Amino acid sequence: MTVAAKTKRNIFLVWLLLVPAGMWFTYQTFPPHFSGKWVDLLAFLILTSVVAFMPMVINNTPIFLIQWVSLATFLSFGLFVEMVFAQAAVILLLLRLRIPNEQIFRVPLNLIMFFIVSFVSGIVYYSLGGQTGPSLINDPHSLWLAGVYAVVSYLLNQVIVSFNLYFIYKSKGSYFGKDFVVETVTTFITLPLGFVLYMFYNHVDLLALVIVAFPFASLSIIFKLYYASEKINAYLQKAAEIGHQMAERLEVNGVIDLFIQKLSEMLPVDYAYIFEVVNEDELQLIRRIQDGDHELPLNIPKLKKNEGISGFVWLKEKAHLYATGKQWKRYSKGNIPADAESILAVPIRKNKKVIGVVLLASKRKRAYEKTQLMIVDILCSYFAVAMENAKHYEVTKSQSERCALTKLYNYRYFEKLLTEEFDKLYQFERKVLSLIILDIDHFKAVNDTYGHQSGNEILCELAARLNSLIDSRGTVARYGGEEFVVLLPDVDKEEAYQMAEMIRQSIANWPFTLQQTLEFKQHQIKITASMGVATAPEDAEEPLALVRHADRALYVGAKRAGRNRVAEYSSC
Template identity: 70%
Template sequence: MDVKPQTKQAIFLVWFLLVPAGLWFTYHTYPPKINGHWIDLLAFLLLTSVVASMPIVINEMFIFLIQWVALATFLRFGLFVEIIFAQIAVVVLVLKLRILRKGELFRLPLNLIMFFFVSFLSGGLYYLLGGHTGPKLQINADFLLLAVLYAVLSYTLNQVILAFNLYVIYKSKDPYFGKEFFVETITTLITFPIGFILYILYNQVGLLALLFVGVPFVSLSTIFNLYYSSEKINEYLQKAAEIGHQMAERLFIDDVVDLFIKKLSEMLPVDYAYILEASGDELKLIRRIESGQVLPNDQQFMSIHEGISGMVWANRKSFLFKTKKDWIEYSNGYIPKDAESILGVPIIRSKKLIGVLLLASRRKRAYEKSQLMIIDILCSHFAIAIENARHYEQTKRQSERCALTNLYNYRYFENMLTEEFEKLTRFERKMLSLIILDIDHFKNVNDTYGHQSGNEILCELASRLGKLVGVRGIVARYGGEEFVVLLPDVSKEEAYQMAELIRQSIANWPFSISQSLDQKHQQVRITASIGVATAPEDAEDSLALIRHADRALYVGAKRAGRNRVAEYSSC
């Protein structure tokens, strides 16, 4: 939720003009009644600070249960002390939750203003109705009723001002009376009686009351938070297992990497993410994501001990830096300047380090040690998924490529032809051209120079075809000395021109061979005959396109004398 800069400035101005003056007015109108009990005052302040630093976590909601201490403080020392303690409690809570980031400092004065209004208005009404500091609640029911009214009014005003902040300042569109509201209301109603008990017990036994009441409450908060932490870790472990299964289902390396980064960003505050692959004695950047954008991997290779990633690599262990001052001395400049928290984890498979993961956040103390353990587990899943994907891609590549020329083989070409023809029938393609090429008298080349030399010529021809066609089409070895070029959205005239360019590049430039029968380096000249056909002009299905291009090759080019290009004609 974005807040306009003018609104932020206005909040600081309101706090500066209102709160100091309001404190001065409160001190003179409702002076505190300490009566020399400074140790008691400090004890209440300590209890307030401890409770403020230990908000109870319920379903990922931080419940600020300071009202019961504020109630006892108000009844014992008066409005001025309660306001001061409330302001201190807000500061303690904000520091504990570490919610103040760059551009959000206005949240501190905003909350200070809110708590000042709540304290001043509810306390002022209490005094206006006849209440006073230090009432004997156990003796006079009227004073008890006024104290209850003060507590209810205090909570009600807190909710009203909070709603104002959400809808007017933050422009929130979420419903206010949701789960968070009901949970906070119930917990507040449960804890308010503790404030009355603390005040009454304090009047009976003095400072021991703070121990009798405060210690159980603080212990309960600790137990709640420990339970929440264990629940959070269990949730992370379940997510890690789910992500591991999802990564194992991905067949390609890029898909595994994308899923890994996406899930990490959902689990943790990630502004920058880097995955580096160990290659020999260097680390190579294979994925670089900054502010949600995938950027080019143009960083230089890093050696062992160089930068934070090199340190992770050298020590083969994880590192957690909570602020920039902790890691700046190890950085070699490739991490953005506004990064604060950094998480560096080695990616290890079968006791071999295969890479390094670096996560960074603009927030200070954005990562915890428990999260480091989870990321370490995820990196193990990631390493296995990457290895499986690499094996799959290698197997797929071998099944799709000609082992000699490294061009696509007939099986892959046939699948691509079927897919492209389906696009043509769905009008996703306007046309589809096919070039079939056959080397003239290739048997003579094998008989004269040997099959090894013939293989050299096939490999060099494959290289020439790849360079000539580029990204405009798909080049495949059709079988033996035959090659095909599939050209989506290329007209017959353009395909014919490309075929002629291919023919000339074969006929005009000799091929080098070094493994001839006489073991001499030689230059060999060959020619090729080429047939061209285009769908839907020449064919209505994929088989007809191959048949007609093949017919153009043998009837129009081979029979006509070879070393020429022929296009299919139904006449």
């Protein structure tokens, strides 16, 4: 979530105008009560600091359980001391989280929030008759007021947090998510510790801090372990779902796109690179993503083992995690953008052999955790299997749809495509549909004179010429023997005729080179071709009729008329 520069400046200005003056006003109006107990004050400050250094991070949101210490501090020493300790706790927390420079505005933002929470909660408490240093055991009314202080503090904190999310961070998500539930539960579980700490402190002085600190530390560790296990379980479940989704993709590009998309949803990814091992000794880049752009050129040179971060991961066959740019930039080959900080690089394995490397990079420092590295490692295993299946499928599909000799589409694929194009014609997604049928003239004589291998060479060279001439305007297929078809969506008969004439001239005017004939090692011959053209819906209203009429134009209008010519279908 990005925050506008103007908003950041306003946050600093509000802090400058509000917090220092508010602290001075609080000191004058509600002076501290500690009667020279500097050691006690220092002990409470140390406890506050320890709590601030033990936050729980849920959905990238730090939750530190400071409320119970603040409650005991407020009841023991008054509003001003609690306010100072809360400000110190915020600074220590943000230092602990090591926020980047572009997020330094969070310091004054949180200082403002905790100042308002402390000030308003304290004013409410004192307005209802509360006093510093009350006897909670003997005075139920004081206990009730302390509870009101704690509830007001919590509610006001939630109101300000929601305000910041919606109006400063411009968050569109629901505020009442899992992190809200966890924070609410942990707050109300730990608040009794504040009451216990205060009452113990009144009876046994500083020993109370030791007695209460151990249960808190245990509780904090339990919460962290619980959340860590929940987080890992959620990641594992998500990884399994992604694995199933990748297995359902039947195309290599589809598998790669889904893999990158899901990684970007799970992790903070600004740059992503997927390398594949080629020739057993080089890594070749097969996909590169930057800030969501999947169409970047693959102009990064191939890497050897131990070259760059990916080459190092390939050599070690082990995943690596870098928290900052200083840790990895001496290993980089200069292909990763300079503003990248965190890097997560994981080998892609199949049958215990590294077949590639995935490298993810974020502009944020310490963006990745070891848990996430483990999950990406699992996903890479799913990815390797899905890629292998997709490659097998594409090979099988290509073999079933393409001519093994010319590599053009075959008759089966042409029939399917023709039916699909007619469906589009029926639904007015196409205006016209033209078909060119081409037959090589006297091809049997070529085979008899130069051999069938030479005939195959001509078929392959003709296929290449047709592909080059038609390009993206239509689809070229081998219809059978020496016959070829060209399907041209949204091309009318006149334009189709002109294209057929261009094809005829390119065949007739440029000789074909035979590499190995029956009598010569290399030889050039000239051939010609006849063509028929028909267009739907003008000439046909269904697929077979279009083929039949183009074929009729070929044999009646071109072959019988002397060959080496183009004829268009006419119903007359």
